[in-house]
Amino acid sequence: MTTAQWLLMFHITGAFFLIGGSVAAGVFNTFSRTTDDPGEIAMFLRMIRLTVPLIGLGALLTLVFGLWLVHEDDYAFFSFWVIAALVLWVLMNALGSAGGRHQERARKLAEKLAASGEASNDELRAILRDPRGNALSWLAGLATLLLLIDMIWKPGA
């Protein structure tokens, strides 16, 4: 295998960790909104925490090996697709983190209600159905999709 093939293998591994982990987090977040039992809501939202190290490692691998590939394959660092990728990478992480904080708030409240044996209340339902919180996660997903498009078409390369 050539150096570029090794780098591409680690870069794509990062992409699988990042996108796969994000999909799993999205699945758990979606199922947390299909039940009214605080114990089940907390259980689904706790599972999102399992995906965070995978997403973080994926984000790191895509960035490090992506930039190394740009150098190895003699692409220009200031070409449109590289700059667009970096902007989308930052956006994706910022939006994903903000969405994650929203889910953490819901998890803590659901765990509190479950521990005290209480049923779901309006505050928990409001957090789970907050359109801003959910929009952050969807927009992070959109940034990831655009990043994948940018990687494949490489506009301006």
Add this chain to the structure above:
Amino acid sequence: MIAAVRPDSWNFPLFLHVLGATLLFGAILSAAILSLVAWRRPDARALGRATFFTLLIAALPAWVLMRAGAAWIYSKEGFSGNNDPTWIGVGFIAAEPGLLVILVATGVAFWWRRSNKPVAGHIVAVLSSLYVILLGVAWLAMSGKWG
């Protein structure tokens, strides 16, 4: 350079293939986590339901997208099945038997959802965990162009 050796007409099928493969990995990973958590929480009925719907609504369509993209780019790249490189063979090994694994896991997850029998959840956990590993080997082989 990578862009120089791949014609533009290959981009869309490649995009479909990679998108389908990453979504498939995420869906199978979700099913594996859900069913492994159920191993420790056999009383949580919601896990069987969530696993079944994840496999049915996310994993199966993602597999179709991945496989359709693969078939399209395979024909564009001019492979014929004779002396194909190793990485193509590894991809086929992950794709075709993978569908069988997903279908069996979905069927067992349906049984799990209806009966709440822990053994059904255990079977789904084993199948989905094995498929996560197989998908990992496939993307390493295909991205590193083994052989």
